[in-house]
Amino acid sequence: MKSLQHLHTFGLRASSNDLACIQTLSDAHDFVEHHKYAPFYLLGQGSNTAFIEDYEGTVVEMALKGITVSEDDGHYTLNVAAGENWHQLVIWCLQHNIRGFENLALIPGTVGAAPIQNIGAYGVEIERFIQSVQYIDYANNQLCHIANKDCAFGYRDSVFKNKLWQKVMIVGVTFSLAKSWQPVVTYGELAALSAPSAQDIFNKVVEVRQAKLPDPKRLGNAGSFFKNPIISRTALGLLQQRFPHMPYYETNIHEVKIPAGWLIEQLGFKGQQEGDIRCHPEQALVLTNLGQGTGTQLVTLARKIKQAVERQFNIVLEHEVQLIGAKGTVLL
Numbered sequence: 001m002k003s004l005q006h007l008h009t010f011g012l013r014a015s016s017n018d019l020a021c022i023q024t025l026s027d028a029h030d031f032v033e034h035h036k037y038a039p040f041y042l043l044g045q046g047s048n049t050a051f052i053e054d055y056e057g058t059v060v061e062m063a064l065k066g067i068t069v070s071e072d073d074g075h076y077t078l079n080v081a082a083g084e085n086w087h088q089l090v091i092w093c094l095q096h097n098i099r100g101f102e103n104l105a106l107i108p109g110t111v112g113a114a115p116i117q118n119i120g121a122y123g124v125e126i127e128r129f130i131q132s133v134q135y136i137d138y139a140n141n142q143l144c145h146i147a148n149k150d151c152a153f154g155y156r157d158s159v160f161k162n163k164l165w166q167k168v169m170i171v172g173v174t175f176s177l178a179k180s181w182q183p184v185v186t187y188g189e190l191a192a193l194s195a196p197s198a199q200d201i202f203n204k205v206v207e208v209r210q211a212k213l214p215d216p217k218r219l220g221n222a223g224s225f226f227k228n229p230i231i232s233r234t235a236l237g238l239l240q241q242r243f244p245h246m247p248y249y250e251t252n253i254h255e256v257k258i259p260a261g262w263l264i265e266q267l268g269f270k271g272q273q274e275g276d277i278r279c280h281p282e283q284a285l286v287l288t289n290l291g292q293g294t295g296t297q298l299v300t301l302a303r304k305i306k307q308a309v310e311r312q313f314n315i316v317l318e319h320e321v322q323l324i325g326a327k328g329t330v331l332l
């Protein structure tokens with residue numbers, strides 16, 4: 001048995017039958033060829049996965065590296081291997097005067113994981129920069145390209161979480177960034193910046209994230225545990241009669257998004273613990289591992305929160321973090 005504790009940022013004590021690491025494209029094809037019939041789970045830097053039990057299969061670390069850039073009059077095109085660290089890519093781009101990713105600073109994880117949940121923060125989602133995604137199809141071990149329009153991107157969602165979940169291995173992402181850069185400062189804490197440079201936005205995002213979100217290197221966590229729920233305007237109207245101060249974000253003409261952190265805080269969960277798993281005192285949407293947390297404790301606290309939110313607000317929370325049990329994906 002191989003320990004998984006250091007391979008996921010929640011740091012739960014769990015193991016798998018075996019570990020593998022993919023460093024070249026030919027490693028990737030070999031792995032797919034040899035694991036056609038055996039269970040495996042692909043991991044980037046383990047920042048959106050919690051191993052809640054010992055996994056009965058092989059955990060594969062994606063470590064493909066490489067960045068290439070080309071440019072024309074209007075755009076930079078970046079081809080980035082799936083195993084590159086996301087935040088390091090953001091820094092590298094700013095150093096090369098390639099702007100656009102700065103709102104997404106400090107998001108943990110790899111480039112290959114970014115399209116899966118369409119990473120987003122402070123008013124920007126990665127879908128706006130993705131031109132295509134390269135993956136190996138497990139069915140035939142072929143390298144394929146999928147264009148942005150076919151990725152079915154949504155809020156924390158994509159084809160890779162649905163139709164292609166565990167059917168493909170993402171090996172690279174092609175991004176297109178316009179040279180005519182416009183700052184995005186729509187989000188609360190960024191709105192105060194006047195005529196900011198990309199570096200100013202980067203600095204502010206880093207400051208805000210560091211103030212609210214626990215550093216996974218110091219305190220085990222996987223960022224937001226739940227997605228912010230999207231509800232109809234009719235449901236919002238009913239809730240506002242009982243909770244006039246409930247915050248919400250405009251989403252589309254029929255729906256709004258509710259900050260799950262607010263719902264969870266209203267129910268008094270901030271700082272609450274189940275064993276060594278705690279609802280973060282600075283940001284109720286984040287669950288943390290104080291050190292000796294277990295998968296069972298995590299699931300217990302998450303279920304309590306989910307049930308309480310449903311009872312009080314009639315809203316069903318979905319967890320954003322992938323929970324992996326003995327046989328693979330587990331739902332709350």
Ligand code: EPU
Nearest residue numbers: 121122123223224226227228247259261262265283284285
């Ligand atoms: N709020 C509370 N109590 C809390 C937390 C939040 O009342 O404990 C309310 C406040 O009204 C606050 C609002 O929620 O103004 C929004 O909070 P915050 O700005 O912290 O953002 P969030 O909606 O909780 C989302 C993303 C984060 C992302 C931030 C900034 C999701 C699930 N989470 O969080 O993403 O960094 O917005 O854009 O969409 C992640 O996915 O891991 C992540 C950290």
